[in-house]
Amino acid sequence: MAKILVIEDEESIRENILDLLEAENFQGIGATNGRAGIKLAIAQIPDLILCDMMMPEIDGHAVLKALRSEPLTATIPFIFLTAKADKNDIRTGMELGADDYITKPCTPQELLKAIAIRLEKYKTISKQSQKTLDELRTNISMSLPHELRTPLNAILGFSELILSEYQVFEKAEILEMIGQINTSGHRLYRLIQNVLLYAELEIAATNPEQLKEMRSSEFSCVKSLLTEKARQQAKQVNRTDDLHLNLQDSSVAIDSIKLTKIVEELLDNAFKFSVEGTPVFLSTFVEDRTFILSVKDQGRGLTPDRIAQLEAYRQFDRKLYQQAGLGLGLAIVQRLAELHGGRFKIESLPQQETIVCVSLPI
Numbered sequence: 001m002a003k004i005l006v007i008e009d010e011e012s013i014r015e016n017i018l019d020l021l022e023a024e025n026f027q028g029i030g031a032t033n034g035r036a037g038i039k040l041a042i043a044q045i046p047d048l049i050l051c052d053m054m055m056p057e058i059d060g061h062a063v064l065k066a067l068r069s070e071p072l073t074a075t076i077p078f079i080f081l082t083a084k085a086d087k088n089d090i091r092t093g094m095e096l097g098a099d100d101y102i103t104k105p106c107t108p109q110e111l112l113k114a115i116a117i118r119l120e121k122y123k124t125i126s127k128q129s130q131k132t133l134d135e136l137r138t139n140i141s142m143s144l145p146h147e148l149r150t151p152l153n154a155i156l157g158f159s160e161l162i163l164s165e166y167q168v169f170e171k172a173e174i175l176e177m178i179g180q181i182n183t184s185g186h187r188l189y190r191l192i193q194n195v196l197l198y199a200e201l202e203i204a205a206t207n208p209e210q211l212k213e214m215r216s217s218e219f220s221c222v223k224s225l226l227t228e229k230a231r232q233q234a235k236q237v238n239r240t241d242d243l244h245l246n247l248q249d250s251s252v253a254i255d256s257i258k259l260t261k262i263v264e265e266l267l268d269n270a271f272k273f274s275v276e277g278t279p280v281f282l283s284t285f286v287e288d289r290t291f292i293l294s295v296k297d298q299g300r301g302l303t304p305d306r307i308a309q310l311e312a313y314r315q316f317d318r319k320l321y322q323q324a325g326l327g328l329g330l331a332i333v334q335r336l337a338e339l340h341g342g343r344f345k346i347e348s349l350p351q352q353e354t355i356v357c358v359s360l361p362i
Helices: 011-023 034-044 060-068 087-096 108-168 171-204 208-215 222-236 256-272 304-308 329-339
Strands: 003-007 027-031 048-052 078-082 100-103 243-247 280-287 290-297 343-349 353-361
Touching: 003 011, 003 034, 011 027, 011 108, 027 034, 034 048, 034 060, 048 060, 048 108, 060 078, 060 087, 078 108, 100 108, 108 171, 171 208, 171 329, 208 329, 222 243, 222 256, 222 280, 256 280, 256 290, 256 329, 256 353, 329 343, 329 353
Parallel strands: 003 027, 003 048, 048 078, 078 100, 243 280
Antiparallel strands: 280 290, 290 353, 343 353
């Protein structure tokens, strides 16, 4: 049984709507004014809210604004009841997040139809959200233990072997095992750092003070920093000859650590998903007072629908390609760009080329 909150200061109208809802097997809850409506919405968490626009003290717009700013009620379908349909009022309401408007007086059929449409739409959205959440849980449960266990097994296995059998190994063999331990340690460290960084960025997105501080950052000497970082990364994967740099120097509204992180993740993806011997281009230039960084490769690429589905902890064809990672790299880059007032864009032709662009204020 759907629960519907009716916020209406005129008693006769409120009672008529509540009687209609009861007759149609809805659970109706009445609030005599905006203040009471806000409290009831937070306490009862209804499935839908019907709210009069013109009320004393707190009008419908203020009610909607308050409920949309409260996490518990932010997504509840909200329908305005109004004796007038002024375009400015409607636009304001829609900008605040209203789902529909019903002009009073209305017939019971009109009201019930509007309620049915909004409840069905909300049900569909909830199902899709639950499906996405279930997929996220599955992705994390399948990939996170593997990504933690693989480097940890190498660290423990090689270190135990050295400790127990060091007398029978040649120096070169021991050095090789230490190298494997070091590589696995760095992989594990980066994984943990990415998980923590993504969590920090999600928290920062809801903190105005942190956002302000991030957007006040500035870094110059971009060319030298990115040149050093890109060459170092290419060397690590034996792709030095594949790296092509075209860098214009500039200042940019981001600190050096976060800019380095953006380049690290983009180049890591480009090298990971392209074949050795194919070029990887890193470019920067300034256009309309915007710093634009792009990485292009000629690797596997992504279809438009997969670009639209990109999110944290999601990887495509993981089993097919046996690829490492949690799918956090591009999610981190996108978040960093957005939090610094910039943009993130991917253009890709599968099996031909992929270009990832990050635009940031200078």
